[in-house]
Amino acid sequence: MVTISSSIEVNEAYLREQFDLCSDIVFRPFTLKDDTLLLLAYLDGMVNVQSIENNVLKPLIFSGLPQGIERIQTLADMLKREWLPLANVKTEESMECLVQQILHGSLAIMVDGEASVLLAQVQEFEMRGIQEPLKESTLRGSKEGFVENIRTNTSLIRRRIIHPQLKMESFTIGTYTQTEVVLTYVKGLAAEHVLTEVRDKLGQIEINGVIDSAYIEEWIENSSFSLFPQIQNTERPDIVTASLLDGKVALLTNGTPFALILPSTFWSGLQSADDYFERFVFIILTRMVRYIMTFISFALPAIYVSLSTFHPEMIPSNLMIGIATARESSPFPTVIEVFIMMFIFDGLQEAGVHLPNQLGPVVSIIGALVIGQAAVEAGIISTPIIIVISLTGIAAYTIPRYSATLPFRIIRYMMLFISGALGFVGLTFGIIFLLIHLVMLESFGTPYLSPVAPFDGKRIRDLFIRYPFWMKNGRNKKKKRAAQ
Known part of the structure; x- marks a missing residue:
């Protein structure tokens, strides 16, 4: 020294x-x-x-x-x-x-x-003000979002949890960037084994610099080669607050508005903040639609290929005749047709994401209409394929979190090819292997499919339906006791 x-x-x-x-x-x-x-x-x-x-x-x-x-x-x-x-x-x-x-x-x-x-x-530098998160907008609830300054982000949480048991531990990571990372949790609610594991993993990070919280995520997640994210990211301080009160921990990284929440489960990516801001009676239908659409987003192309190629007897006769008539001029097998349209759809989606905000939606919509119509008129693609891929894309957009849609985009291709080779037998094996992987996956000691596997009756009631807050807090029990 x-x-x-x-x-x-x-x-x-x-x-x-x-x-x-x-x-x-x-x-x-x-x-x-x-x-x-x-x-x-x-x-x-x-x-x-x-x-x-x-x-x-x-x-x-x-x-x-x-x-x-x-x-x-x-x-x-x-x-x-x-x-x-x-x-x-x-x-x-x-x-x-x-x-x-x-x-x-x-x-x-x-x-x-x-x-x-x-x-x-006497620090003072230009920084972005607090704004509504564009990627996680809600119909109701807070309009505040995290910013790139970590002290602003910690204050947004402090304003919501006004209690001395809210702890914030600071770490410095990155040889050159010296990035501050804050581990925040509510003492007494967060599991000690999770805190110990997170502290150990943060202490083992050796990297030249941390530009975004994604750098931290890849270092500390349990299964790096899994398609499914084991750590949830969000720009919303109200989501972080709710997660802390549920016993989870969060990581805030200086220089990025995205906080990391862990442990995370498969169902975390399918739940929206609006599920807890709207009346519980409406959320039952919303969640059922969302879960069914999630299955459609990766399985519908494979189901169509299996039915039309290997099991046409399972399709009503009139419908099968219409599909066969539409495919009469197509030069490619069904699986190739579906693959071509899926690939084009993903390409248009990427173009819409990376183009300027004013041009992105226009290019995506016009490109899909023009290419789809031209492909059908040219006899390259049959009309039912357009319907299947369009419905698959719409189903994918019902998933609230963008990071949760990415695994299903890859799984969609896997299911397509295995179904194109083996029909429903291949699709069944593909779903079985997918479930085995999800059951074996963990996030900081928490099973990825919990509370379904392993089954937890107390927690599962907030999974498929949302119980009212007064029932979750035990107010109904108090009413019964008072009545007695």
Whole structure:
């Protein structure tokens, strides 16, 4: 460890060497009335320059340091007692720590003849304001979303859980980025084995930099090669709050608005925040539709191929005649037709995501209509294929979370090809292998299909239907006791 020298020239030379070719570093030397040499060092764009001028430069230049006691201690006392805007002031004696503090936006004040440096917290930089999350919009509920500043995000949670048992542990990850990651949970509700596992995994991360919470997610998830995400990500502080109150833990990463929630289950990706903001009687139908559409999103193309190719006797005669008539001019087998349209649909979906907001929906809709109509008129694709793929795409959009739709996009192709080879036998084996994988999968000690497998009668009642809050909290029991 390199200690700070009492010579201001030595300290300045060390800092200039560390920040060589850094045009945004500012060194401001000046002399007080009593010929005391001072040096200010800070990063331009990371500090409040107006605060530095009003609270540091002007008082020191016009008044100087108070006399009669040690200079650096006097300077610290003066900042703490008289310059109230600089509420967080501390001294540092290590050059390595000094460099890190300057990189984080602190103002370094060095006095010639003193072997320590005063650090003032005057950080100020441009950041995005709190807005409604675009990817997780709801009809009812909070319109606040996380931003890239981690302190703003922690405050959004603190405002919702006003209790000292809400804990926030800080970790620094990334050799070059030095990214702050906050582990937040409610003590007494979160499982200790989950907290221990998360702390251990965060401590084992060795990476040059963390740009997004996705970097953390890939490092700490249990099964990296599984298609299914074992950690939920969200931009909504109300979802994080509800998860913390359910005994889960969350990870907030500086520089990204996406928080990570764990442990996560298969059903987490199929539930929407609106399920808890609307009246419970309507959510029963909504969830049933969503679960059925989820099955359709990956199984419908395979079912169509199996029926039309291997089991036409299971289709009503009139319908089968119509399908056969529509396919009469098609030059490809059914499985190839379905694959071509699925591939085109996924390509249009990706184009719509990456194009500008004004052009994305237009290109997707017009492209699907033009290509589909042209393919049918040219005899390349039959009309029933267009219907099947369109319904499959609509079903996929009923899944509330984008990350939950990605596994089904790949599974859709797997089921298609195995059904194209073996018919319903292949589809059955594919679903069995999928269920085996989901049963074996875990997220931080929690079975991925819980509370269905293993079965938990208390928790499963909030899975397919949503019980009213007063029943979940036991208000119905209190009413019965009062009636007795």
